[in-house]
Amino acid sequence: EVQLLESGGGLVQPGGSLRLSCAASGFTFSSYAMSWVRQAPGKGLEWVSAISGSGGSTYYADSVKGRFTISRDNSKNTLYLQMNSLRAEDTAVYYCAKKTTHPEDWYFDLWGRGTLVTVSS
Amino acid sequence: DIVMTQSPDSLAVSLGERATINCKSSQSVLYSSNNKNYLAWYQQKPGQPPKLLIYWASTRESGVPDRFSGSGSGTDFTLTISSLQAEDVAVYYCQQYYSTPQVTFGPGTKVDIK
Numbered sequence: 001e002v003q004l005l006e007s008g009g010g011l012v013q014p015g016g017s018l019r020l021s022c023a024a025s026g027f028t029f030s031s032y033a034m035s036w037v038r039q040a041p042g043k044g045l046e047w048v049s050a051i052s053g054s055g056g057s058t059y060y061a062d063s064v065k066g067r068f069t070i071s072r073d074n075s076k077n078t079l080y081l082q083m084n085s086l087r088a089e090d091t092a093v094y095y096c097a098k099k100t101t102h103p104e105d106w107y108f109d110l111w112g113r114g115t116l117v118t119v120s121s
Numbered sequence: 122d123i124v125m126t127q128s129p130d131s132l133a134v135s136l137g138e139r140a141t142i143n144c145k146s147s148q149s150v151l152y153s154s155n156n157k158n159y160l161a162w163y164q165q166k167p168g169q170p171p172k173l174l175i176y177w178a179s180t181r182e183s184g185v186p187d188r189f190s191g192s193g194s195g196t197d198f199t200l201t202i203s204s205l206q207a208e209d210v211a212v213y214y215c216q217q218y219y220s221t222p223q224v225t226f227g228p229g230t231k232v233d234i235k
Contacts, residue, residue, distance in 0.1 A: 035222065044229045045163075045171065045214055050222040059222045095170055099222075106221040107161035109182065111170035 002026030002110060004096050009115030016086050016119070022079040022096030022112055030054070030074040033099040035108065036081050038092035038117075048094070049081065050106070064090075086119045093117075123147050123217050125227035133235040140202040142230045144215035149195045152219065159219035162191055162200045165229075166211045174213075175200065202232070210234060 008020040022034070035050040049070040050059045058070050069082040079096050093116050097108035124147040134140040150159045158178035163171040173182045175191040178198055188203045202209055215227040 033222070045216075045226040047222075047224050047226070061223065100176070104221075105159070105176065106218040106224050107173065107176050107216060108171075109173050111172070113170055 004098065004110060004112035006094065006096055006112045006115040009094065009117045011118045011120065012086055013121050014087060014119055017082070017084045018086065018117060020081040020083065020094055020096075020115055020117070022081075024077045024079065024098070027098070027110075029072075029077040032101070033106075034072065034079045035097045035099060035106075036070065036079075037095045037097050037108070037111075038090075039095070039114070040089075040092045043092075046092075050099070051079070083117070086117075088119050091117060091119050122223065123150065123220050123225055125215055125217055125225050127213075127215060127227040127230050129230060130228075131231040131233065133233045134202075134205045135235045136207065137204050138235075140205050140209070140232055142200040142213050142232070144193075144198040144200070144227050146196045146198075146217050146219075148219075150217045150219035151195050158194050158198070159217060159221075160191075160193070160198050161216045161218060162189075163214045163216065164209075164211045165214065171214065205232070205234070207234060 005023045036048040051070045055072045067085045071080045093114040095114045096112045098110040100109045126145045128143045160178040162175040165171045179191040190201050212229045212231045214229050218224045
């Protein structure tokens with residue numbers, strides 16, 4: 001079955017760190033760029049970060065640049081998001097999302113169920 | 122960044138009736154070299170992740186019912202549900218992928234049954 005499964009969310013204090021994981025199955029993981037997209041409680045979708053299939057290119061939203069690091073381990077079919085210096089405004093459900101096959105088209109045809117990150121003291 | 126707006130914020134439609142959602146981008150998302158609009162639509166049901174409905178503004182994703190259709194070009198787009206079903210209750214988001222990979226989403230439109 002083609003699926004993405006996030007893990008690693010939880011409650012963390014402001015200034016703390018957390019690492020999210022996204023396990024992929026059912027497709028050739030290394031062939032696809034991947035992204036993290038977040039959704040604050042009751043709010044809309046915000047793109048956070050992206051990484052190429054090889055892992056050689058990474059991209060970040062201005063709101064997380066310098067604090068978050070995206071990476072992947074293609075031997076483990078797993079995507080990661082290292083989140084440092086967390087702020088209350090980072091509280092959200094974090095989804096991993098698979099980019100479509102079409103090389104120039106950054107829309108997402110597969111999403112995980114998400115993992116909740118709560119930043120609070 | 123390309124800013125996406127949607128209207129209305131919410132709407133209630135009777136079962137079997139038409140629902141229309143509008144999406145506007147702050148700049149054109151039409152790529153002149155291939156004449157394609159880099160605009161996607163997603164459906165998000167309560168407690169679920171988003172699901173891709175339409176890409177290139179009007180191409181339905183495989184498995185999406187044909188009551189869902191997308192139209193528009195340049196900066197103005199529409200998602201139409203031709204005959205609303207109970208299972209269509211959801212929030213609908215548009216997304217531009219003209220400016221990539223830093224894509225942006227609209228704020229969402231909530232669709233309910235009247």
